Amino acid sequence: MAFDELQKTWQSQQASFKLTIDSDMLLREVKRNKRFFESAVFWRDVREGGGSILMSVVFLYFGLRMDIWSLYVTALLTLSVGIFVIVDRIIQKRKRPELTGALMGYIENSLAQVVHQIWLLKNVLWWYLLPLGGAIAFFICHVAWLIRDLPGRGLIFLSVYCVFCVLLFWGVYHLNQRAVRKELNPRKEELEQLLNSLKNANGI
Amino acid sequence: MANKQEEIFKQWLDEHKKLMFKVVKTYACSPADQDDLFQQILLQLWSSIPNFQGNAKETTWIYRVALNTALVWKRGKVRKQRRHHKLIIDFNGASDIQQSSCNSMRNDQILGKLYGAIRQLSKIDSSVVLMYLDGVSYDEMADILGISKSNVGVRLNRAKKKLAQLLKGIIDGF
Numbered sequence: 001m002a003f004d005e006l007q008k009t010w011q012s013q014q015a016s017f018k019l020t021i022d023s024d025m026l027l028r029e030v031k032r033n034k035r036f037f038e039s040a041v042f043w044r045d046v047r048e049g050g051g052s053i054l055m056s057v058v059f060l061y062f063g064l065r066m067d068i069w070s071l072y073v074t075a076l077l078t079l080s081v082g083i084f085v086i087v088d089r090i091i092q093k094r095k096r097p098e099l100t101g102a103l104m105g106y107i108e109n110s111l112a113q114v115v116h117q118i119w120l121l122k123n124v125l126w127w128y129l130l131p132l133g134g135a136i137a138f139f140i141c142h143v144a145w146l147i148r149d150l151p152g153r154g155l156i157f158l159s160v161y162c163v164f165c166v167l168l169f170w171g172v173y174h175l176n177q178r179a180v181r182k183e184l185n186p187r188k189e190e191l192e193q194l195l196n197s198l199k200n201a202n203g204i
Numbered sequence: 205m206a207n208k209q210e211e212i213f214k215q216w217l218d219e220h221k222k223l224m225f226k227v228v229k230t231y232a233c234s235p236a237d238q239d240d241l242f243q244q245i246l247l248q249l250w251s252s253i254p255n256f257q258g259n260a261k262e263t264t265w266i267y268r269v270a271l272n273t274a275l276v277w278k279r280g281k282v283r284k285q286r287r288h289h290k291l292i293i294d295f296n297g298a299s300d301i302q303q304s305s306c307n308s309m310r311n312d313q314i315l316g317k318l319y320g321a322i323r324q325l326s327k328i329d330s331s332v333v334l335m336y337l338d339g340v341s342y343d344e345m346a347d348i349l350g351i352s353k354s355n356v357g358v359r360l361n362r363a364k365k366k367l368a369q370l371l372k373g374i375i376d377g378f
Contacts, residue, residue, distance in 0.1 A: 102350025
């Protein structure tokens with residue numbers, strides 16, 4: 001059999017597709033999936049960006065109510081994390097790969113997105129953990145200073161709280177680095193390989 | 205606008221489902237994966253309709269969406285995210301040749317081996333072969349992939365050689 005015949009055999013399979021699709025059912029399914037994805041993305045943004053903003057409002061409220069100025073600083077640092085997340089999301093949405101463009105451009109853009117994700121997670125210490133950790137540490141130090149004359153219980157509570165925060169942040173940091181190693185780096189390599197294969201006519 | 209979008213979607217599904225089936229069968233093996241990829245392609249196709257202004261041919265547009273989705277698709281990702289786990293299309297049933305003549309059974313066997321061989325090529329080469337077999341012109345292939353026409357030619361030649369090796373006994377010497 002020559003390639004021409006193979007091509008004919010391939011094209012003949014079109015006639016053999018006997019299955020009829022219920023387009024109304026598929027349309028319903030597609031719409032449901034779309035709603036599901038949109039809602040998942042929306043709630044992820046709310047969780048990651050809105051959570052920090054909500055916390056900053058809570059800190060500000062208690063700062064004003066209890067007249068503890070260190071809570072203003074805590075609110076400000078927490079707010080900065082929320083704003084960073086939201087601004088980053090908006091920028092990334094604008095850079096989203098154009099699905100109807102050529103494959104080369106689509107893979108390049110997808111790769112750029114993965115590289116950005118890796119950058120975010122590798123630097124989670126600087127834009128997430130340090131501002132939040134700094135905010136909490138600042139508040140704890142101020143409270144410790146305010147209750148310095150009280151007997152030991154308050155200080156013990158603050159120390160335990162401090163250790164808890166350090167462990168929590170350490171865990172969050174390592175979870176992020178694991179995601180980079182296990183998921184994002186292999187994905188990046190896969191896309192780079194695809195891109196190189198596409199750019200180089202002589203192949204991999 | 206929503207009605208128009210639905211109308212176009214149904215029309216594309218009706219006229220070009222075979223194209224989508226072939227892309228899905230090339231890039232996904234198991235029924236669950238095929239279902240995942242098919243749904244992902246449909247989802248992207250639905251979202252792309254508002255941007256379709258008729259400048260590109262329908263098949264070029266659908267090929268772009270289907271191939272872009274398939275090549276960047278991550279196995280099992282959609283299934284994990286989706287609420288519904290029921291398969292919406294049985295691809296094995298869809299591709300079965302219903303006629304029972306010897307000739308069609310032989311074609312069925314050849315097609316099965318051909319899909320197997322295409323899956324062994326690199327992802328990019330698979331897409332070139334897929335389009336070549338479907339009779340897509342070099343110009344369109346270059347447009348869909350974002351590479352030069354000569355690059356398409358070189359790549360296709362190389363892919364055909366590999367395919368001939370993989371399908372020894374079916375394809376005459378290349």
